[in-house]
Amino acid sequence: MPPVERLGAYTREEFINRVVAFHGFAAPGVIIGGIMVDLAIQQMPRSVLYDAICETPFCLPDAVQLLTPCTTGNGWLKVINLGRFAVTLYDKHTGKGIRVYLDPGKVQDWDEIQAWFLKLKPKTSQDAGRLQGQIWEAGPGICASQPVKVQPLYLAPRSKGPIGICSRCREAYPVKDGDVCLGCQGKSPYAEPVTRQA
């Protein structure tokens, strides 16, 4: 298999520049993620409107957001943390899709990728340049694809339902959440009681 030269509309260099601008640095996980997302796109019928699932919150979601119309805020990208480096694109009506994962068996042929993927050596001992070189060389050769069908639960358009005003914090919230909002039910991530303020 020839080395990867392009991802979607981007050359290698253009993609790296976009990764740095968006993700903050040229993370190996976003570059491998880009190769995986590109491989999944190529296997989806062209006319299909697809949503995406990432099975890890690490890196991969940013590859999806850079190469597909799916983002966290538009709801077409969902992160379901199963701890696996895998991404699925699926028809948002039928649930039929393609799952692409990084295959530990195939990664064995690339020592620097394997060391990164399985955390065989500390980050400070990794050779970032060599790792990136191996990623472009290996390309889809270290990935595997499989057809999947996403459960109906994940196909329904997301909806907040009717909105009310929380009697405690006076903010708007989905009334289906209960008598008061989830924040006032103790689910808030803040350490101190939050006081209302202008």
Added chain:
Amino acid sequence: MPPVERLGAYTREEFINRVVAFHGFAAPGVIIGGIMVDLAIQQMPRSVLYDAICETPFCLPDAVQLLTPCTTGNGWLKVINLGRFAVTLYDKHTGKGIRVYLDPGKVQDWDEIQAWFLKLKPKTSQDAGRLQGQIWEAGPGICASQPVKVQPLYLAPRSKGPIGICSRCREAYPVKDGDVCLGCQGKSPYAEPVTRQA
């Protein structure tokens, strides 16, 4: 308060173009979100490295991803769904930060924003142009800010811990998840048993 003319490095038009390119369309929630994120940034000390929390998965996460270094994939943006239209930027070391929310009390002065925010009329009856006009006019005037302190739990750098190979699916997974990966523990979103494939 004068109408908003700029958000971060962008003019109104540039920001709208970026919203359309990233989010897919000029969603009112991403534009209001942009105003909220900008307001939070202005209240953070300049030298602070901050993380972000969105209290809703709707729209707001994309405003954060467009205007800050925080993304889903780099882990600096967390969505904690409390159903409230609120965003917090906080010092990733101390947890001290600023929470900005859309204030239902202040929104009362802007009928089109109020109708959108509280879902008082169906989307098809909303006047998108008038709504966007009111958003730029109202600006930070419909928001409220409050200091918060994020719980220590959210400050620890995320880590997968040691990686193993799942004895069932043969994929890499964090061994802290159990004897087999979470996907093989029945948490997979796929309807059919997934077969391994090249």
